[in-house]
Amino acid sequence: MLVFAPLSWIGSRQVVNALSVLAADSERLKRMDFSRKPHPPETFLYEVNALGEAQCVMQEAIEQRTRQRDRAQLKLARLVDNGIRLSRQQDRDALLRHILFGAREIANCAAATLYLKTERNTLMLAHRTQEDTLPVAEIPLYDEAGQPNERFLAAHVVLHGESVAIDDVHAETRFDLTGTRSFSEASGFRTVSMLAVPLSPRAGEVSGVIQLLDALDPDTGEAVSFAPDIVGFVDALAAQSAVALENRNLVDAQRELMDALIKLLAGAIDAKSAYTGGHCERVPELALMLARAAEDTTHGPLADFRFRSEDERREFRIGAWLHDCGKVTTPEYVVDKATKLETLYNRIHEIRTRFEVLLRDARIEQLEAVHLRGEDAAWAEARFQACRAQLIEDFAFIATANIGGESMAPEDIERVRRIGARVWLRHFDDRLGLSQDELRRRAAHPAPALPVPEPLLADQPWHAVPRETHSRAYDASHGWKLRIPEKLYDFGEVYNLTITRGTLTDEERFKINEHIMQTILMLESLPLPGNLRRVPEYAGTHHETMIGTGYPRGLSAEQLSVPSRIMAVADIFEALTASDRPYKPMKTLSEAIRILHGFKRRQHIDPAVFDLFLTSGVYLEYARRFLRPEQIDVVDITPYLG
Structure with missing residues (x-):
């Protein structure tokens, strides 16, 4: 909400002075004594004539002061109304238009132009009261050598932060007004006077310039110079407008920043997963x-x-x-x-390695049967080939089950369990090279003596990752109606390979569904x-x-x-x-x-x-x-x- 400061703050000293003069005149009129006795007859005729002339002069002065007071009051009312309207305006283009037409109305001039300072240290024509296409040229505030550009009126006003009034455009020599004169000749609109006022939201900063053309005499409508008291009113309006425009720019910048951050977050989520x-x-x-x-x-x-x-x-x-x-x-x-066995990588490779071990064991068994125990070589070879074919077939089935699908038949689930029950012999310590988290999950399960027989596919106790149930995300006050699995994850091999639909376990499906809970928690925690x-x-x-x-x-x-x-x-x-x-x-x-x-x-x-x-x-x-x-x-x- 735009807060109105005292008029002295917003640069309307002339307005206050004008009102002071009106007040002093009113006081003098109150002190005049109209009850004196008449003069002697010999001076009566002279005094009547003199008094008549004085009364006419006084009457005219009073009427003039009254008009000035009424105009000043009207401008003050417009200034207050303008501030209210500026504070309520949400659309930036509409705000610029209101600033410009408000300045033209208060100054009672023929036309107005609004320049705004850019990040390139130039002035860009942002709006003008004439309904035509805006030129795209910009006025540089500094020349190529880095020196202040004093040639143009608008640039001078921004650089010095002061208002400049020009009584006769065609006689002006301080500034380059070629463009204004050319426009006058081309349009037939002869410009006489100009007033340029800086838009300054705070001391030492200028964000633009309001440039007014041809003050109009309120009685005759002729182009005249801008009166000093008008400059005060326009200064006040410019200060109001500068604050309102800065506030609008800040709001727009905040919106743009927020939208950019939102898109940044959404893009990061998409980039997080290549799929x-x-x-x-x-x-x-x-x-x-x-x-x-x-x-x-x-x-x-x-x-x-x-x-x-x-x-x-x-x-x-x-x-x-x-x-x-x-x-x-x-x-x-x-x-x-x-795939069903996928975590950070596809664990089908571990399973395949175990099948490879079983195949090597079968080959070793064949060789030992022939060369150490003297069994028939053909019979041992046939037995090995049968074992090899079975292992290849079983692995192909497990690999296919790993892909997942719309459903998995009960007999296929039973076959996974049957294949998984086959035993292989582990000779190496499976607790070497583990993370602290993995070791903690195995702490309650003593390591057996090596070598140790293990199932081909296993659901080991340490495959289960416990859930922290005290998390605030699961608080009942949020109104969640999701069943929360006991475990955070379960990496059991049989458990994963027997997923009946798709590739996700109940725990993983909940983890994915949980994203909507986290979405709500994150957004509800923001001071929106x-x-x-x-x-x-x-x-x-x-x-x-x-x-x-x-x-x-x-x-x-x-x-x-x-x-x-x-x-x-x-x-x-x-x-x-x-x-x-x-x-x-x-x-x-x-x-x-x-x-x-x-x-x-x-x-x-x-x-x-x-x-x-x-x-x-x-x-x-x-x-x-x-x-x-x-x-x-x-x-x-x-x-x-x-």
Whole structure:
């Protein structure tokens, strides 16, 4: 809010002086004695004439002073009103226009121009009252030698921070006014006087110049010089305007910084995983496209949806950009887990090495049987080849199971366990070279004497990583309705290889789902201003469903706003059509819409938003912008509507 300082502070000494003169005149009039006795008859006629002339002069003086007072009061009222309007103006272009036209009105002049100082130490023409195209040329404040540019009036005013009034433009020799004179000749608008006033938000700083042309006589309308008291009023307005403009620039800079930091964070999340790059950028694009379509619809359940202001639209956009900010807490090897045995690397290589050991053992057994125990060589060779074939077949099965899929049959799960039960002999200490964390998990389990037989696939006690249940993230006060696994991770080999769907264990799936909890916690901990209070809601509800089966809070349809429902559709569709995920092939447009329709039928997404997604053509517009050409196939949307 703009705070008005005393007029003396804002440079309106002339205004105060003018009002003082008016007050003194009023006092003198009050002291005049109109009750004196008449003069003798011989002087009566003379005195009557003299008194009449005096009264006429006095009357004219009083009327003139009254007009001056009224004009001064009007200008003061305009100045106060201007300050209020400046403090309320949110749009920068509208603010510049208001500054300029306010200055022209208070100064009662023919035209006005506004120059703003740039980071390049130049003055740029920002606005003028004439409705024409602004020239792009800039006025340098310093010449090539680094000396102050005193040739131009506007540059002089900025460099010295002082107002300059010119009574006759065509007689002026101090400054180069060629441009003004040329404009006068070309337009037929003959400029007589000029007033240039600095925009100075604080002492020693100048951010621009208001340049006024041709003061107009309030009685005749003719171009005259700018009166000294007018300069005071314009100085006051310029000070108000400079503060308001600086405040607007600071607010805009803060917004730009905040938006840049938001995009920086979203970009860092995408960069963290090579396989989800662009997700945090594409989801806001799709969400905003859908929101615009919802605002344009005039019928159906979404007919009343509108963002009431640009602030509300920005609030939604920020929520969309930050919808996955909690993923900064999710390890990459969980997000990117492409195979069941993958952690920081694919542990299928360890399993393969054990199969190699069993094959070497089988070969050694064959050689010992023939050369040490004298068994039949052909029989020993056949036995070895049978063992070799079985090992190759079993490893191929385990390697295939490691890939993951839509489901895993019970008999396949049993075969994994049966293969895993086969024993191999370990001769080396498996506790050498371990981290302190790994050693702590093995501390309760004494090391056996070597060599020791071990199962080919094992779920060892130290494969389980305990969870810190005292973390504030799991506090019931947050309203979470997610089942929290007892363990943080479980790296058991059989446990992972028998995952029935996909590649994630229950613990890893929770870790990924936990990102939405972290998103909400992170955003709710921020001191967001009132116009951004719904950012945590928009960012944290895209995994909820219409029937309360979503997470993390199990919200129902009545608890989900239209922007939240839009976010859910945008997030799912982007994930379905993304071409950069290692754990699934990219979907064509028709496949993605068919799957999304399944979400609609199961009431996981809002049917009205899904139908709008199709009927508005947003699905196709998004596909043309972000999908690969081979993904875009023909879609008949008719079966999916209603």
